[in-house]
Amino acid sequence: MGKRTIIPFGPQHPVLPEPIHLDLVIEDERVVEAIPSIGFIHRGLEKLVEKKEYTEMVYVIERVCGICSFGHGWGYCASIEGAMDIEVPARAEYLRTIWHELSRIHSHLLWLGLTADGFGFESLFMHCWKVRETILDIFEKTTGGRVIFSVCKVGGVKKDIDKATLREISETVTKIKSEIMELADVFLEDNSVKNRLCGVGYLSKEDAMELCAVGPMARASGVRMDMRIDGVGVYNELGFEPVTTDEGDCYGRVKVRIHEVYQSIDLIKTAIDLIPEGELSVPVSGPVTGEYIARLEQPRGEAFYYAKGNGTKFLERMRVRTPTNMNIPALVKTLQGCDLADVPMLVLTIDPCISCTER
Amino acid sequence: MLVSKISKLVLRSLFKKPATLMYPVIPREWQERTRGHIGIVQEDCILCGICSKKCPTNCITVDRNKRKWTIERMQCIQCGCCTDVCPKKCLTMEQAYTTPETFKVIDNFDIPQPAPKDVPVPKAETPVEA
Numbered sequence: 206m207g208k209r210t211i212i213p214f215g216p217q218h219p220v221l222p223e224p225i226h227l228d229l230v231i232e233d234e235r236v237v238e239a240i241p242s243i244g245f246i247h248r249g250l251e252k253l254v255e256k257k258e259y260t261e262m263v264y265v266i267e268r269v270c271g272i273c274s275f276g277h278g279w280g281y282c283a284s285i286e287g288a289m290d291i292e293v294p295a296r297a298e299y300l301r302t303i304w305h306e307l308s309r310i311h312s313h314l315l316w317l318g319l320t321a322d323g324f325g326f327e328s329l330f331m332h333c334w335k336v337r338e339t340i341l342d343i344f345e346k347t348t349g350g351r352v353i354f355s356v357c358k359v360g361g362v363k364k365d366i367d368k369a370t371l372r373e374i375s376e377t378v379t380k381i382k383s384e385i386m387e388l389a390d391v392f393l394e395d396n397s398v399k400n401r402l403c404g405v406g407y408l409s410k411e412d413a414m415e416l417c418a419v420g421p422m423a424r425a426s427g428v429r430m431d432m433r434i435d436g437v438g439v440y441n442e443l444g445f446e447p448v449t450t451d452e453g454d455c456y457g458r459v460k461v462r463i464h465e466v467y468q469s470i471d472l473i474k475t476a477i478d479l480i481p482e483g484e485l486s487v488p489v490s491g492p493v494t495g496e497y498i499a500r501l502e503q504p505r506g507e508a509f510y511y512a513k514g515n516g517t518k519f520l521e522r523m524r525v526r527t528p529t530n531m532n533i534p535a536l537v538k539t540l541q542g543c544d545l546a547d548v549p550m551l552v553l554t555i556d557p558c559i560s561c562t563e564r
Numbered sequence: 565m566l567v568s569k570i571s572k573l574v575l576r577s578l579f580k581k582p583a584t585l586m587y588p589v590i591p592r593e594w595q596e597r598t599r600g601h602i603g604i605v606q607e608d609c610i611l612c613g614i615c616s617k618k619c620p621t622n623c624i625t626v627d628r629n630k631r632k633w634t635i636e637r638m639q640c641i642q643c644g645c646c647t648d649v650c651p652k653k654c655l656t657m658e659q660a661y662t663t664p665e666t667f668k669v670i671d672n673f674d675i676p677q678p679a680p681k682d683v684p685v686p687k688a689e690t691p692v693e694a
Contacts (some may be wrong), residue, residue, distance in 0.1 A: 332570075
């Protein structure tokens, strides 16, 4: 048995600009234990509900995260709509679903690029982000923002997408599918990539369930858990079935995310075919009185929104629980027994968003 | 394995034109809906102050006495909340982004006196304004 040393990892680390700190207990280049600590980027956004009206708070909640911003806005609106018993028009729900699935493609492509960068494959990283740019262009055309959309509001959506643009989106996602297939071939078949991914950071199905892992992290370990089955949105009408795999290692997580990109493309095309005509939003007025919980499948996993009104235009309490929060225990479990060189890869594999986690 | 799977893709990209734009030199093409910065039609503004009350970042200040409408450009998040709530629709979302600066940009706009009030004759129009 070698001598044990503690190596601090982060908050500034080589993986991505998200401040997570890990104390790595090392024994002969092998991690024995990892002790995580967060709390470097707390912004107190939830407290702002006491100062911002619930209708204006959407713009603040959207800024919880820069990648899954639309999902946060939607989750918040869904929780308020539930508390106020508002029926959202079908067209608005379809538009929200389309934007959310586009966000998923954008988030997964961003993650795939970062993963490629994590194992030192610069050109693959650049190619992933080049494809992602097409999605950002769709966002700018339909919502006006590349990252933060500001289209979701309590009671529906603010902007419509006309038929011609919907057709264009459908054609664009079909086109990028072939480009992503080429990239997927590198991720899933290239030997040098497989050497870095296969067998690294194994998480068994039992562990994933016990540690309450969510999102692609859980699905890569064979847990059939996806909030799109019974959460908000019109996924039931689109014939949704979650993607799972039994590998449980980094390779499995890459595989799940790539197949989710394909799935999102199919969901978008189906939604565009089925989208009904109608109103974009219903008028909302009056104070929030009840309380409600909404659960939504973000690209990183299940997110939870709780809203409680107190009879005024300000909320009593707002709570957002993000997927990274739930995946940190699973990360600590996968870090035990791994090589020191694989630590950045494993931190990346949960798709950490610490800014989301601390809000 | 001698040839990497990505070789074909990389070679193809090598002979394509660059995917990026030489941004400051070649200007961007803005989309119709691009949220760049907030503009104001000064003549239409009635200094009601709803925009400043509803703004999530409190970047707008309305001074009725001095007849000034002020926006802190660096604080604005281009959410479009003010353009939605403006009763006269005198606030607009302009396409171009504001230029980066090393100091906090504060733009002041003087709101002219409404024309009907100067002339006593068209007094009948004032209720419509209100």
